[in-house]
Amino acid sequence: xxxxxxxxxxxxxxxxxxxxxxxxxxxxxxxxxxxxxxxxxxxxxxxxxxxxxxxxxxxxxxxxxxxxxxxxxxxxxxxxxxxxxxxxxxxxxxxxxxxxxxxxxxxxxxxxxx
Amino acid sequence: xxxxxxxxxxxxxxxxxxxxxxxxxxxxxxxxxxxxxxxxxxxxxxxxxxxxxxxxxxxxxxxxxxxxxxxxxxxxxxxxxxxxxxxxxxxxxxxxxxxxxxxxxxxxxxxxxxxx
Numbered sequence: 140x141x142x143x144x145x146x147x148x149x150x151x152x153x154x155x156x157x158x159x160x161x162x163x164x165x166x167x168x169x170x171x172x173x174x175x176x177x178x179x180x181x182x183x184x185x186x187x188x189x190x191x192x193x194x195x196x197x198x199x200x201x202x203x204x205x206x207x208x209x210x211x212x213x214x215x216x217x218x219x220x221x222x223x224x225x226x227x228x229x230x231x232x233x234x235x236x237x238x239x240x241x242x243x244x245x246x247x248x249x250x251x252x253x
Numbered sequence: 254x255x256x257x258x259x260x261x262x263x264x265x266x267x268x269x270x271x272x273x274x275x276x277x278x279x280x281x282x283x284x285x286x287x288x289x290x291x292x293x294x295x296x297x298x299x300x301x302x303x304x305x306x307x308x309x310x311x312x313x314x315x316x317x318x319x320x321x322x323x324x325x326x327x328x329x330x331x332x333x334x335x336x337x338x339x340x341x342x343x344x345x346x347x348x349x350x351x352x353x354x355x356x357x358x359x360x361x362x363x364x365x366x367x368x369x
Contacts (some may be wrong), residue, residue: 171353182257182344182360183296226295232356241286241358243295 143227148248157214159247162228164208169231172203172210175243183243186225187212188232212250222251223253255279257323257361265367266335274330278347285328286358287320296344302328303350328340331337341368352369 144162151157163172171190176181187194189201196212200213201212214221256275266272278285284303288296299318300310304325313319317335322328332339342365346358 167277170258172357175358182346183358184360185355185357188355188357207297232354241298243288243297246295 143229143244145225147225147245148250150250150252151217152252153218154216157216157221157247157251159212159216159225159227160211161212161229163227163229166207166229167231168181168188170229171232172201172206172207172242173228173230174199174201174231175228177226177246179223183226203227205228216238217249217251219251219253222249224248257345257347257359259343259361259364261364262362263365263367267369268336269334271331271333272330272335272366274343274345275365276328276330276345276347276361278326278328278345279359281349282347282359283325283350284348285322286346286348287328287330288346290342290344290363292342299330332366336368337368339366340366360364 141173170225171188173188176185177183177241187196187201191203194201202211224247226243257279260275264272285300287299289299290296298312300313300320301308302322305322317333318332320328341364344360344363346355346360349360
């Protein structure tokens, strides 16, 4: 199973770009990379998913290098409301077994300061 | 329904009692998942269903924990003979079908269990 490693916490200021990197050295060919966001007292919420290169949506961008051993979630111009825990998950979304596709690690606690 | 609904939102029970937590997934979602989340930690996978079939229960901590989804919709997570270490937030999630599309999970607001 592809294990993920991400920083425990990060601090930023409003208006800055935040990049959170996740390491997944043992990623398999069929694995996708998925990021979730969790606000206090709420359940996790899907942010973005990618396989390679770059994916962008209205919330964030996901950068994945060619070797796919890491990925970077980029949040442009963060605000106080982006303070949350961000989880990186890696797994084969096509597999019917849960495996590590549904495994959340400890996540990265992002604190955005005014 | 519009979202994943869980009940009760809060449950306080005494050690040794049984508790049942209910999850009503988003209409049309085939896959349903149960997680447990301790304060300050990430969600811990417990089990999941496709339709009424329990596909994976490898995350259930011990045989006091069980889950069912008899008609492929509402699910119940039952904890027998509760212990203080069972205190946590229990979260349910659903998705269209694990293995289809992004597999995006939609989480409910959770049931906070406190065992005295």
